[in-house]
Amino acid sequence: MLNRRLAMLASGVALAALSALGSAQAQEKTEIRVIVAHYSDQTMGIFGGMEADFEAAHPDVDIKLEDVSWDNLQQRLTTDIAGGTPPDIAIIGTRWLLDYAANDIAEPLDDYMTPEFKAKFIEAFLEPSVIDGVTYGLPVAASARAMYYNKDLLKKAGIAEPPATWDELVAAATAVKEKGEGAYGFGMQGKEIETDIYWYYALWAHGGELVQDGKSGIASEAGVKAANLYKSLIDQGLTQPSPTGSNRQDMESLFKQGRAAMVLSGPWLRGQIKTEAPDLNYGLAAIPKGTVQATYGVTDTIMIFKDSENKEVAWQFLEEAAFSDKNRIAFSEKEGFLPVMKAEAAAPEFADDEELKAFTGMLPYAKFAPLIPNWEAASDTASAALQQIYQGQAEPEAALTEAAAKIDELIQQ
Template structure:
């Protein structure tokens, strides 16, 4: 979903005029308790390219019709600097009433103060059906602050002509089949797969498949998870797959752009969000109609591989005088009607697993939705941004791909993750 999947700064801000000052986070009163539920003017800040203008226009008309006297004023916001803007808003006197945040950033914003506890609304919003990669990071210390909105995750994009040339008639469904097929494809001057060495979101999926995690918390203390048997197993598979192509070992998907590498015509597969297909055909229009999609294979055929789920959660600041109306905005955006319409219009994964079928007519989005059923998020800590800043996971992957001892490199990376997550801000 554009830069949202790779950026923690995604945000939609909905503000209501006449706000009072913010209080600290942690209230258990829940949205809509003793507030003014009457008509209000809601100013809606939506990030550029987050949702298409016709969809926003339709949502505005529908919401205003359902809530007579209420007005939505939607204003498009720029990406640059939005993270700091949210933190400042939560600490000031002019906060919005509903904020869309990157799903992995809920912990950071909740820790900054002023975010409402929406645990009491989970059942009303069909929380038992939420995809885990959006629901999990919105839940902090047993309380649900973030309400899942929509998501995106990685799939395999493949060149149908190269698959046919190799005699592969159906996409692989297990890791073993994937390695077999990719080995067949990695011949005759073609690359079986273009997998950059520092594609750490992809690696995280393999780690989750093995039952491990990037970090775990016990007794209030975080521990990095790259020095475990599960990490070594994930690393071994990553190294085996990465070797079946010519992806660089010391950079990620952006250096160089992997869509451009695929567009040269000699790459059979890349791991990307489905939106990567548009970049490929823009680079080489001759590939239009020749691209296929399948979920990242898992260890067994009964379920796809685990994936990192990037996307958006909705939170409500406590300061709102109109929390009941703010909640109605959240409920509408997270409800069946608008989950369906936004998913179809934007090729996003809906927030509920039971709605995956709405993407049936979109091959890329369908593959993405299938993978989202086993979606995960990065460790739920307000300090996770500090880990990504220096990113010892990338360093670890480059080291093991260039011959370093996985156990030793894993210990070093785990120590760096542990230090970053346990450092007081």
């Protein structure tokens, strides 16, 4: 018994010695762990290029990239943070940033940023990562939404121009229903993630806001109008039947198959159409206007962890490699995102892309998800209310008022 314990002790000492040796070796090279969100199969290759650039300029630094899928990202990071082993740098959804800032996990970046570096960004994309005047991250990917329309279906319905307002959209969808040979006028999403967002387009277009004076704005006049509009689209058969059965992919599939004349989506759908439905004759237009023009803007944030031991080096990696003109252009072009830096926007890859203008043209009107606590729960609450409305189980105003009260509580927590 004693012998075994001795042996265990000895092996423990050996292990400790080994790991001490290991860390001594690592000290020669500064190690920077970067958690990279998996956008596509190309993501790691692009970040590999950044790593190579930086290590060539700084041979004493070892950049360690880790590929994590979006589904696992939040859970993986929270586990790492809870376990006391956070990475140095990570990509996160900007909507999570509030939690990271409030819990003192994200490093404020204002002191690192020179005015020249800051000026390289398109300002609208820096803003979502600023909380109470403090910048906690840099925008690593940006997208805005636009309307995709099927040119053949609209032509068949006798519509020459894509609808610019919601009234015109209702008229176009009605014409498609009458003459479109079974095609649906407007693809509606009613299930799973972003069900609420698909409705916020109409809310924003009618002049609504998600959060007004610290309270939910979904039950505002604009919100009720938007909900009534969507409900009437469903009731008149201008959408696919029972939209609460269609998630985003289902709704996009309808468009790719040429069975929905108009859908609202992001730049990724272009790439999918290119490979899956290359013959689809489609165009891109702004999200229809109500009283105002609006779209949904999304950024993902790359951030530095406060607990990182090499924050200066981590910042250098961001400034010199991750946000170099060359690497940024490669990233945004290959992943199908919008340019976040002025140099990208001026590059021929983007400046000459006519279709992309539907997205970039919407940028001045882009609304970003508000940085409020419990955003995910608030989002689910709104989606649930919408699903009740779409199914006809609740009156729009009553359901939205109830959901707004619940969201108010969530915001105040």
